[in-house]
Each structure stands twice: as C-alpha cells, then as structure tokens.
Amino acid sequence: MTISEGIMDYCWKNEYKLNINIIDEQHKSLFDAIEDLEKLINSEGNQSHAVDALLALLIHYTDYHFKAEEQLLEKIGYPDLPQHCQLHKELKNSVLNFLQEQKEKTLDVNNFLVFLRYWLVKHILVEDRKYANFLQKKGQNLGNISL
Ligand SMILES: [Fe+2]
Numbered sequence: 669m670t671i672s673e674g675i676m677d678y679c680w681k682n683e684y685k686l687n688i689n690i691i692d693e694q695h696k697s698l699f700d701a702i703e704d705l706e707k708l709i710n711s712e713g714n715q716s717h718a719v720d721a722l723l724a725l726l727i728h729y730t731d732y733h734f735k736a737e738e739q740l741l742e743k744i745g746y747p748d749l750p751q752h753c754q755l756h757k758e759l760k761n762s763v764l765n766f767l768q769e770q771k772e773k774t775l776d777v778n779n780f781l782v783f784l785r786y787w788l789v790k791h792i793l794v795e796d797r798k799y800a801n802f803l804q805k806k807g808q809n810l811g812n813i814s815l
Pocket of ligand 1: 737752756791795796
C-alpha cells in the first residue's frame, strides 16, 4: 500500500461515530481539517504560508477538542479519565515535536498528516469507544449534550 492509498483509507466514516453529537462533529471537523491541509500540500504552487496557517489551526483545534472531551468525561464520571488524559498528553507531546521540526523547516507535512490521521482513527475506534460503551452501560444517552 502506498502512502496516498493509506491516506484515502483513513477518511471520515460513519462507523467512527460515538453517537455523542458534539464529539462526533469535532472528530469530523478534525478529519476535514486534515483533508484540507492534504489537498493544499498536494496542489500546485508555493503555498507554505497557507500550509503554516492550516497546520496551526489543526493543532489548535486538536487541543480544543481534547479539552472538550476531557470536560465531558469529567462530567459523566468516567473512571478511566486519567489514562485517557495521558493518551491526549502523549499526542500533544508528539505534535510539539512536529512543531519543532516545522520551525526548523524540516517537517515532512505528509508524514505528519499520516501520523495524525492514523492516531485519530485508532484513538476514536479504541479509546473513545470505551467511554461511549461506558455511557451505554449506564443507560445514559448523551446524543445532544452540550458542554
Ligand atoms: Fe480522546
């Protein structure tokens, strides 16, 4: 499988839904931002400023999303919140390393996008699914919860 086939494989799918609208929308926005950035870097011409801006937005949004998710998990009394926060922290540290590379102009944006998309899919399907199952067991429907 080539890298671009791998990327195609990681587009947003309905099966990623946790049936918590606010979280599903944020997850989808993250995939959309990754896709926009990918299109930009694959398009013709020198768009490094646009890439920088979109990259910054993506990083900012990831942080915003993690905070919202952690706030939600606290609200519902999710017992594995510390472990979940730890996973978010690890991703943030990886992103900081990528950012450092960007500053040093050594960042391979494609590589960063593959990493981020792979991480997101794995996280949503495995770790985020755990709290969705926890909610289901508790019989709580948070479909339309707001934060
Ligand atoms: Fe998460």
